[in-house]
Amino acid sequence: MVGTPPPRLPVRDRASATERAWGGLSPMLTRLAAERATGVLVRARGTLYLAEGMVVHAESPAAAGLDALLTAHGTLAPEVWQDAVARSDGRHGAARLLLDGGHLSPGALQLCHLGALYDAAYFALAPSSAPGRFRYGVAHRLGPVLPVQVAALERETLRRRDLLDRIWPDATPDEAPLERTYASGAPKLTTRQQTLLDRIDGTRTATGLAHGLGRQSFHTLVDVRRLVAAGLVAPRAPAAPEPVVHPPPHTHTPAAAEQLAYTTDPHITLLKRLRDALEAL
Amino acid sequence: MPGIDECLLEAMRLPGARGASLVDWTSGLALGTVGESPGGDHETTAAEAAELARLAAEHGAFAAADDPGGERPPVEDLIVSNRDSYHLLRFVDTSFDSSVFLHLWLARAEGNLALARIRLGEMAERLVLG
Numbered sequence: 001m002v003g004t005p006p007p008r009l010p011v012r013d014r015a016s017a018t019e020r021a022w023g024g025l026s027p028m029l030t031r032l033a034a035e036r037a038t039g040v041l042v043r044a045r046g047t048l049y050l051a052e053g054m055v056v057h058a059e060s061p062a063a064a065g066l067d068a069l070l071t072a073h074g075t076l077a078p079e080v081w082q083d084a085v086a087r088s089d090g091r092h093g094a095a096r097l098l099l100d101g102g103h104l105s106p107g108a109l110q111l112c113h114l115g116a117l118y119d120a121a122y123f124a125l126a127p128s129s130a131p132g133r134f135r136y137g138v139a140h141r142l143g144p145v146l147p148v149q150v151a152a153l154e155r156e157t158l159r160r161r162d163l164l165d166r167i168w169p170d171a172t173p174d175e176a177p178l179e180r181t182y183a184s185g186a187p188k189l190t191t192r193q194q195t196l197l198d199r200i201d202g203t204r205t206a207t208g209l210a211h212g213l214g215r216q217s218f219h220t221l222v223d224v225r226r227l228v229a230a231g232l233v234a235p236r237a238p239a240a241p242e243p244v245v246h247p248p249p250h251t252h253t254p255a256a257a258e259q260l261a262y263t264t265d266p267h268i269t270l271l272k273r274l275r276d277a278l279e280a281l
Numbered sequence: 282m283p284g285i286d287e288c289l290l291e292a293m294r295l296p297g298a299r300g301a302s303l304v305d306w307t308s309g310l311a312l313g314t315v316g317e318s319p320g321g322d323h324e325t326t327a328a329e330a331a332e333l334a335r336l337a338a339e340h341g342a343f344a345a346a347d348d349p350g351g352e353r354p355p356v357e358d359l360i361v362s363n364r365d366s367y368h369l370l371r372f373v374d375t376s377f378d379s380s381v382f383l384h385l386w387l388a389r390a391e392g393n394l395a396l397a398r399i400r401l402g403e404m405a406e407r408l409v410l411g
Binding site for chain 1: 283284285288303305307308309310312324328338339341373375376377378379380381407408409410411
């Protein structure tokens with residue numbers, strides 16, 4: 001036997017391995033950023049506008065647009081917004097016209113626009129089975145405000161998913177109509193949460209409520225998941241067929257079963273919520 | 282009329298300024314950052330500062346008596362000091378719905394906390410009013 005050492009195993013650089021494994025939330029978007037594309041990416045739940053590979057605007061039916069956020073609380077009169085959009089052209093975006101007209105400070109516009117952009121992008125980048133479509137050369141009437149890097153937007157979107165998950169690990173309340181539930185020992189609510197809670201009527205969804213209040217949808221999802229975690233709100237169950245009643249094995253009287261089903265004992269409601277959360281994992 | 286970056290750069294001109302950022306306290310997103318950050322990672326710092334800001338803003342004990350539970354931020358600013366630095370968080374009041382604050386990190390040896398607090402308040406106002 002000749003003592004040749006065995007060939008060295010190939011060793012991969014760890015950093016490059018993570019880079020390769022990271023296809024991004026949308027491989028198409030990552031590719032468009034790399035080629036510094038300009039145009040619009042239409043995905044199942046929203047639209048991203050790119051200029052030279054940077055995200056300049058985002059829209060989603062699930063998120064209130066910049067116009068809604070700016071007009072809901074009287075920052076801008078709706079006519080002012082409409083006028084700026086109508087007068088905008090390839091050279092002067094609506095954003096530029098609003099600033100030049102002295103209707104908004106650059107800081108306020110940037111702040112509100114970035115909020116709206118990340119908000120809409122959270123939904124636009126939601127997992128989807130349908131492929132996105134990209135149309136080159138299309139620009140938004142708003143014009144540039146503060147462009148955001150694709151990688152930063154994807155990182156933030158993932159962080160937001162984790163944030164919601166940590167508050168309450170079930171995404172059903174994000175889309176279902178919400179109804180109020182009554183919990184004993186609920187925490188004291190903030191004014192924002194109380195305003196939201198007052199509007200929950202069994203038909204409205206979280207994003208619908210956000211639109212109505214002129215709030216960012218993601219912010220509203222955070223509030224809704226907190227309210228669900230506190231036992232004050234629940235997604236309304238879809239209309240179910242007549243439930244089949246199985247007598248619980250350890251209860252001897254119908255009265256006891258009844259009592260268990262409608263208990264307000266904080267320990268039991270906590271256990272029920274815990275069970276729901278575990279099942280949702 | 283300043284934008285976000287101009288506002289942060291202005292904050293960096295304060296004596297002892299190490300880093301500044303504009304952070305959304307509901308999501309923990311840094312909307313803008315300049316200079317250094319403790320630990321070298323602005324995103325982590327923003328998320329942690331946001332958590333602190335949220336607690337201060339949401340607990341009634343810290344709200345002003347004349348405006349309990351109004352739409353305006355209930356707290357003006359937060360000051361955290363340690364052996365070598367100050368952290369100053371200033372809530373920004375906007376006419377549209379938002380939850381943002383300016384975060385200034387100051388070196389303790391060179392920083393002037395009283396001056397920084399007044400200036401940061403003025404910057405927060407100018408940022409949204411122009």
